[in-house]
Amino acid sequence: MDFSAINPTVLIASLMVASTPILLAALGELIVEKAGVLNLGVEGMMITGAVCGFAVAVESGSPWLGFLAAMAGGAVLALLFGVLTQLLLSNQVATGLALTLFGLGLSALIGQGYIGIKPPPVGDVNFGPLADIPVLGRILFRHDIIVYFSLAMVAGTWWWLKSTRAGLILRAVGESHEAAHALGYNVIGIRLAAIAFGGAMAGLGGAYLSLIRVPQWTEGMTAGAGWIALAIVVFASWRAGRVLLGAYLFGGVTVLQLNLQAAGLAVPVEYLSMSPYLITILVLVIMSSDRRKALGAPASLGRVFHASS
Amino acid sequence: MRKLNFFVGLVLAAGLAGAATAQDTVKAGFIYVGPIGDGGWTYEHDQGRLAVEEAFGDKVETIYQESVPEGADAERALTQMALSGADIIFTTSFGYMDPTINVAAKFPNVVFEHATGYKRAANVSTYSARFYEGRAIQGLIAGHMTKTNKIGYIASFPIPEVIRGINAAYIHAKKVNPDVEFSIIWAYTWFDPAKEADAATALIEQGADVILQHTDSTAPQAAAEKAGGVITFGQASDMGEYAPLPRVSSIIDNWAPYYIDRVQAVMDGTWESKDTWDGIAPGMVKIGEITDAVPAEVKADALALRDAIAAGDYHPFTGPLNKQDGSAWLAEGETADDGTLAGMNFYVEGLTAQIPN
Structure with missing residues (x-):
């Protein structure tokens, strides 16, 4: 056993990278659910974003175009879900599950020619001398731009939901679509916009996997990350700050347990292996338990809205 | 449910009628643990499947299912494949061992080939590479x-x-x-x-x-x-x-000869349960x-x-x-x-x- 081999600074830096895809997807889903829509197709949108981003980045040589394409791909797929559930009033749960299956198949098809290809590299943001600060420099100032973007989005989402008129309207739509409709808000339009945003964020999370974290295209490479993102939104009681905590806990414990194994910790590996799931759920449940009220799910979550009803 | 039982009975009866005789065409099924595009394990099994198609042409039909979880869900996938008329089914991961044995007991006239396991039955063979x-x-x-x-x-x-x-x-x-x-x-x-x-x-x-x-x-x-x-x-x-x-060498699994051999055996009516464990010498493992x-x-x-x-x-x-x-x-x-x-x-x-x- 040699724990000196584990460098805490490197560990924290790694966990930020490992958590980012889930964080992005969960933030998107948070907005979708706050608008009262349950989209279970996060996994499908992530993997579609992963392949769209990869393909465009490889063809154009620009990872930035790749990230844009990933967001577009995720949003288009999400809008398919939006049209089906909001305009054609199909069942959200069934449609969301179908979206995941569709996304997995579609991405495998698009990705046929991209197996074993290397994507253009994404450099870290250059903070100059800041990056050389001991400890803090490695943790805070040596990441790629998407990590910073995801953190900015946490703050942005929190502020937007809490303090802006648009955020208030979105929450109103999610709490009571009839009331929002009666007030003259375009419920369907707002929900479609939220769904598209959710898709774009999931797509970006997927592209982060295929362009930075792994980096390569492999069929089915999200391997359940979308489901983790969905679970984190629920366990985080639909709050942006707790989504960040949940995603970093999950990513952190995952990376930590791999490092502990590599260092030869004498704890049965089975426990280490399940620890990310257990610890994330436990912490978030305990945090929610002191609230008398229910978990804070939007009241109209998953319910069908039609202007005539 | 009754309808399903009837259907199962029908398939079993059809299977019995054709048992133990040489067959003109064979339907071979493959259960994969990952996607074909994994670039590793499942990819090579699928190469084996394609080799079977190439070797037998019209005389063989192959079907496959990707990313089948190990455990209970595998039984469902296997049952479905057996019901769809497969004559031989290759289950290509260790975790399919018990599901394979369970489903094989229900379909005595379908033969199964389980990779890397150790449980066999009259209609279940095992195969692995060294x-x-x-x-x-x-x-x-x-x-x-x-x-x-x-x-x-x-x-x-x-x-x-x-x-x-x-x-x-x-x-x-x-x-x-x-x-x-x-x-x-x-x-x-x-x-x-x-x-x-x-x-x-x-x-x-x-x-x-x-x-x-x-x-x-x-x-x-x-x-x-x-x-x-x-x-x-x-x-x-x-x-x-x-x-x-970074890749300086590799282990390559070469399943094609084995798969062709086993499908041929079903065609000839000579298939029997056995355990195969081949290494570098017969070419199942390549460097x-x-x-x-x-x-x-x-x-x-x-x-x-x-x-x-x-x-x-x-x-x-x-x-x-x-x-x-x-x-x-x-x-x-x-x-x-x-x-x-x-x-x-x-x-x-x-x-x-x-x-x-």
């Missing part, structure tokens, strides 16, 4: 190439096949480099590129400069390439797109090209080892070898028997980690 022969060669190269004397090993599940691989690699790394140490991470998955990449990164950050993997995707190769100064080996498939560095990143004399050693194993002159588990707890296992010159190897649940002396239960 991957440990390839692991020995990887170990030799790894022992020579490491500068930090720390070799990282990404393992999947603690089953005999994986443990054999770790032991074979360690024994031969130690032989050429007595200071070598193995760090082992159990990923508890066959296929999860992000986790595999994270595992590789964790090992590299802790000083490993050689990564061996027993998981199916090419993600550890990508992670090693990104880190730089690390070498890897292709697993199950050549993974040649990562040559000459991918050793790249120029490996010094010429190391490459020559590795090829000599391969040829000695193929010729039957050398067995990768040859004594004197002790178990991890120091108790004697093989005496000087003694080689391990297949029974012990098939159920291997211990590390050899020198490995410091513990095997999870």
Whole structure:
């Protein structure tokens, strides 16, 4: 056993990278659910974003175009879900599950020619001398731009939901679509916009996997990350700050347990292996338990809205 | 439900009518644990399926299902495949062992081929490859190439096949480099590129400069390439797109001859349950090209080892070898028997980690 081999600074830096895809997807889903829509197709949108981003980045040589394409791909797929559930009033749960299956198949098809290809590299943001600060420099100032973007989005989402008129309207739509409709808000339009945003964020999370974290295209490479993102939104009681905590806990414990194994910790590996799931759920449940009220799910979550009803 | 029973009965009756006779056309089914595009394990099984199609043309129809979870869901997929009229079904992962046996009992006229398991029945054969022969060669190269004397090993599940691989690699790394140490991470998955990449990164950050993997995707190769100064080996498939560095060699599974042989047996009505365990000599295990990143004399050693194993002159588990707890296992010159190897649940002396239960 040699724990000196584990460098805490490197560990924290790694966990930020490992958590980012889930964080992005969960933030998107948070907005979708706050608008009262349950989209279970996060996994499908992530993997579609992963392949769209990869393909465009490889063809154009620009990872930035790749990230844009990933967001577009995720949003288009999400809008398919939006049209089906909001305009054609199909069942959200069934449609969301179908979206995941569709996304997995579609991405495998698009990705046929991209197996074993290397994507253009994404450099870290250059903070100059800041990056050389001991400890803090490695943790805070040596990441790629998407990590910073995801953190900015946490703050942005929190502020937007809490303090802006648009955020208030979105929450109103999610709490009571009839009331929002009666007030003259375009419920369907707002929900479609939220769904598209959710898709774009999931797509970006997927592209982060295929362009930075792994980096390569492999069929089915999200391997359940979308489901983790969905679970984190629920366990985080639909709050942006707790989504960040949940995603970093999950990513952190995952990376930590791999490092502990590599260092030869004498704890049965089975426990280490399940620890990310257990610890994330436990912490978030305990945090929610002191609230008398229910978990804070939007009241109209998953319910069908039609202007005539 | 009654309708389903009726349907099952109908299929069984149809099956009985055609049993034990030669068949003109055969429907062969394949159950895969990952996607075909994993670039590793499942990819090679699918290459075997394509070879069957090519060999028999119109006389064979193949069907497959990808990413079937190991466990209860596998039974559903298998039942569905048997009901759809498959004559022979290949289940290509260890975790399908019990589902295969269960479903086989319900479909006595369909034959099953389970990869890497040890449970057989009248209509269930098992087959596997002696991957440990390839692991020995990887170990030799790894022992020579490491500068930090720390070799990282990404393992999947603690089953005999994986443990054999770790032991074979360690024994031969130690032989050429007595200071070598193995760090082992159990990923508890066959296929999860992000986790595999994270595992590789964790090992590299802790000083490993050689990564061996027993998981199916090419993600550890990508992670090693990104880190730089690390070498890897292709697993199950050549993974040649990562040559000459980080991938310096590979173990390639070659299932095609076996699959063609077994489908032929069904066609001829000569299929019977048996256990097949082939290695380098019959060509079921191949060693991918050793790249120029490996010094010429190391490459020559590795090829000599391969040829000695193929010729039957050398067995990768040859004594004197002790178990991890120091108790004697093989005496000087003694080689391990297949029974012990098939159920291997211990590390050899020198490995410091513990095997999870």
